[in-house]
Amino acid sequence: MLFNVAQLMKSQVGASFKADLHEDEIQFDEVSRVVGPLNGHVRMRRINQGVLVDGWVDVTLELSCTRCLREFQQPMHVVYEARYYPTVDILTGMPVHAEDVEDAFPIDDHHHLDLTEPVRQQILLDIPMVTLCKEECKGLCSQCGKDLNEGPCSCEPEVDTRFSALKALLQQEG
Structure with a gap:
């Protein structure tokens, strides 16, 4: 889920870009096994410190029931938001020292931002503590x-x- 944001980084603060997401085969890690395609939407907005990204994804995960240990499929609608900061200046190509980036993700040297990690993190946060194959298990x-x-x-x-x-x-x- 890579996006080239070079043109957006050249734009004025407040400029935005929208796109639909579709990934046929995506695996985040061994904990959250994705079954089927990932579909969603993303909106990217230029801010002073970089790019603010928000959107949603629909994904189906294969989980294990905490009561009976059976594998089952759980559809999820996940809303996410992330902030990205540039690592190089868009005009000069010189490295940029970014401040206040503890909760932000980097835009790489080629002006690509990758949505995979913030989406993965939000999916992990949205998985219920107790996963049940059915309520009456x-x-x-x-x-x-x-x-x-x-x-x-x-x-x-x-x-x-x-x-x-x-x-x-x-x-x-x-």
Whole structure:
């Protein structure tokens, strides 16, 4: 997802550029496996310090259910925003010392900016802490490991040993 922003960097502050995104095969890392194409939109605006980018992407990730451990596909709509700073002056080609760039991404020496990293970071932030294949997922049996979505197992319920004194009292009364 590379864009040449040389003309935008030559423009006045406030100038903008819009484009649609489409990537047939993209992989960000081993954590977020992308299934199918990535589609989206990007808007780039010239600011004093470089370029401000915002937009959205629609992507489907293959995730693992935290209850039953099954792999499932999760469609996501991810909104992102990033700031880019130039590393070379557009007119002279001389290196530029940029200030306040802790939360910004670099525009390379050939005036290309790459959207891959800010989109990847936002996707990772938008993945839920608990990923479920379905809301009513029953998970795995804690004793035998059977997938309870496929039916009940034959395990006896676990008895909490902390209540054994109460059980003994009930047996004495009965």
